[in-house]
Amino acid sequence: MSKRFRTHLVAGALAVAGALASLSGVAAQTVKVGVIGQFTGPYALAGKQLRESIDAYVAQYGTKSGSQTIEFVYKDIGGSNPALAKSLAEQLIVKDGVSILTGFFLSPEAAAVAPVINETKTPSVLSVAASPPLLKMSPWFVRAGQNLWQPAIIQADFAADNGKKRAYIAVADYAPGHDVQEAFTKRFKERGGEIVAADRIPLNTVDFAAFAERIANAKPDIVATFLPNGAPAIGFFNALAARGVTKTAMIIGIAETDDPDLPSYNDNIIGVYTSIFYAGGLTNPENVALKKVMAEKFGANHAIGVNNVSPYDGIRLIYRMVEVQKGKFDPDAAMTAVKGFSWNSPSGPKQIDPDTREMIHNIYVRQVQKVDGKLTNVLVKTYEKVGVPKL
Amino acid sequence: MDYLVSSLTFIAIYGVSYGMVIFLISIGLVITMGLMRVINLAHGAFAAIGGYLCTALVSSYKLNFYLAVVVATLSVAVLSLIVERGIYRQIYRKSELDQVLLTIGLAFITVASLNFLFGPNVVPSQLPATLSGTVELLGRDVQMYRLFVVAVGLAVVVALWAIFNWTMFGAGLRAAVDNPSMAQAAGIDVSRLFTLAFALGSGLAALGGAVGYGMLPLEPLYPFKYLIIIMIVVALSGFGNMRSAAAISIAVGVVDTAGRYFFPTYGAFIIYVFVILYLLAQIEGSPLRRKS
Structure with missing residues (x-):
């Protein structure tokens, strides 16, 4: 083997390896999701339930949706504090580079975040906040729970x-x-x-x-x-x-x-x-599976609350938003993907109303x-x- | 007419029983503040511990409710002896700011500990069946529990009145409230008196927390949630004045209940209107003032 040929071979191998690396770089793209939750303070129980639901969903379905990997970034709001919610949203979007927001236990938090996500075009999933006028405040909101x-x-x-x-x-x-x-x-x-x-x-x-x-x-x-x-x-x-x-x-x-x-x-x-919108005694397969994974992770006495179920549905919506992404995160595609989307949740059949982005579901x-x-x-x-x- | 009569009997029975619980949890602070001039913001913590202890004894150790009340009261009294000797003793001669900082710190520690030990939720009530029932009184059904609370409150008022007026301990206490240095000079061991009074006050708070939890549900934030109402009673009754504390507590209970009954949405403010008017009357040197 001539010296020259060997050089070519090495160069070729390197080129292939480089191409593979850049290919897998596209494939392994990560979408960051900002979670603004009540992890301490008077509503800490809801924050705990939010985190449990995310853990349970990841345990069931993994961190990949479509070709992309989902990574959650948690921020604690620690009480009723709309101004802090707004600044956390800004931090998450600008500094941590998240593409999607979720959490939002109290409606005033979501209302405070609306102007931010209108500017940055960040799809945001309301996991619990139930105030009726919220969805009119931003076209980037979608409701995972109920409208009161x-x-x-x-x-x-x-x-x-x-x-x-x-x-x-x-x-x-x-x-x-x-x-x-x-x-x-x-x-x-x-x-x-x-x-x-x-x-x-x-x-x-x-x-x-x-x-x-x-x-x-x-x-x-x-x-x-x-x-x-x-x-x-x-x-x-x-x-x-x-x-x-x-x-x-x-x-x-x-x-x-x-x-x-x-x-x-x-x-x-x-x-x-x-x-x-939920009853613990529902016997649909999704609820049975959710109960099983919750019991495995958090003990047999764990009782699933409504503040577990709607955040869990919120994560389902986020996985749907990520599933349709090709390459760089496209917020319009994400919103289009959830409008009119229907699936079976532990709380029964769900559909996002394509016009209002409200949940159509069983009560x-x-x-x-x-x-x-x-x-x-x-x-x-x-x-x-x-x-x-x-x- | 019927409506008026039934409204008045309701306000009388429920207002007085609510007032009795307020009396039980605040009388201790009235006494100790009168004696030591220490603003003990952690006072509600003793009531909370008493209540938690009582429910824990009933639910986990299947103790009889009445026995559990007694055990909880005595345990908290003993606990408060230790706390007084160990911690409060240090702050009697310190500035008010130090006292407030230390006692509110103790209250925070209590809240965090209760949250850690019993969880953030409300503790389910463990009233015995006899108290959950109702009896016919003044032409209406009244929950036995409300009458029980009134009876306990009255018994405490009578007992305290007897202690204050007929025992050497009471005489020493009255002397020390009026003038601690003179009492000390006259041979009264004021420091020992402080400790006993502190234990008595904390024990009564625990009693209030234990028997009162049908009205004031137990949750970790208890020490702060009821601090305002305790402070209202202390502010209005004057230093160490047991009789006016009882009268004020009942007035607060009746006014609050009546306010909520007649004006549900704004009823919560009526009590503050009452406080403001009462304090104004005192400033102008009305006869109310001379009582204390």
Whole structure:
């Protein structure tokens, strides 16, 4: 072998290796996803659930979608802090180079981030934030959870379907409470019901006996509620039970008796209904698989909450956005890929409304019952493919 | 008319029982602040620990509820003895800022520890069946628990009144509140008195936390959540004045309940209007002031 030929051979091999390397460089491109979560502070439980859902999804489906690898970058917001959410979004996009944002537990966080993502064209998946007007604030938002009007309207429909006529609305005095009050009132009146009274309960209320007394005196046949999970909801339902309202009227809430919260209640919660987009007892294969992976990773006693399920669906949407990418991240292609996208989630069949980017999904009415000595949310009625109505 | 009568009986029963819980968790601070002039912002922590201990004893060790209340109260009293000797002793002569910083730090430590040990959620209530039931009273159903709380509160008021008026400990306490150096000079061991009073106050807070958790649910943030209402009682009742603390607590409970009942959305503010009016009356040298 001549010296010259050998040189050629080496050069050729190097060239091939170089070409391969650059090829695999394209193939192994990484899409970074910024996660703005409540990992510490008063809503740390939701942040924990968000992280669990991401871990569970990655455990099931790996980090690759299409030809690209997904990498999550976590940022902690640690409480109700819209200004911080905005600056975290800027940091994630500019400094960390993320192409997609997710997280967003509280709606004001998402509202604060809207101007940023409008400028940078960053698709953002709202994992929990449920305020109705959010999606109008940015064409780059897509909702993985519910619009708060959806469960409120089903509260009214379920009450009307059961022949209830006199409704008492008791909601916490904050924006989500007002949204529920508005949607419920409109729908229940349309269905021929009467709103006996509506109370907005201050968030700092400790002793709920006065509200229970007002409700009992008004003699409604259905009480529609929406209060934050935890101490307020538990105090309120205890007061209703102590005053005997749970026996005389149908009580229907939204997320108050979520599976992870149920052990904090007494047996006097039995009989209370809730209307929301998930029920732990669903037997579809996706839910069975999710329960299995959650139990493996977080222990057999892990209860999946709604704040696990919608972030999990959010990750599904992100994988869909990445799946269609070829080479450099194209935000328009990402949004087009999720508009009208439908799939089967642990919470049932899902579809993103192509016009509004809202979720069209099942809303389940569940009732707290005692099953095998344990408080359980038992699925009572399924309202299929609920979209977002115009109010 | 019917509506008025049922409203008034509701406010009377529920307002007084709520006031009794407030009295139990704040009387300790009224006494210790009167004695030592220490702003103990960690006072609510003793109530929280009492409540948590009581529920843990009932749920994990299947202890009888009433027995658990007693055990929790005594344990917290003993714990507070240690804390007083070990920590509070250091700050009696320090500036107010040091006292506030240290005690609020203790409250933060308590919150973090409770969160770590019991999780961030509300602890389920473990009331015995007898207390969850209702009885007919003044033409309406009243939860037994509310009456139980009123009974406990009244018993504590009577016991404290007896201690204050008929025992040497009470006499020494009254003397030390009025003038600590003179009391010391007259041969009263004021420092020992402080320790005992501190343990008494913390024990009562624990009792309030344990019997009151049907109204004030237990969660890690408890020490801060109820600090404002405790401070209202302390501010309005004056240093170490047990009788006016009882009256003020009940007034606060009744005003708060009535406010929420008649004006649900803005009811939460009524209590502050009450506080402002009451304090204004004091500034102008009304007869209310001479009580303390």
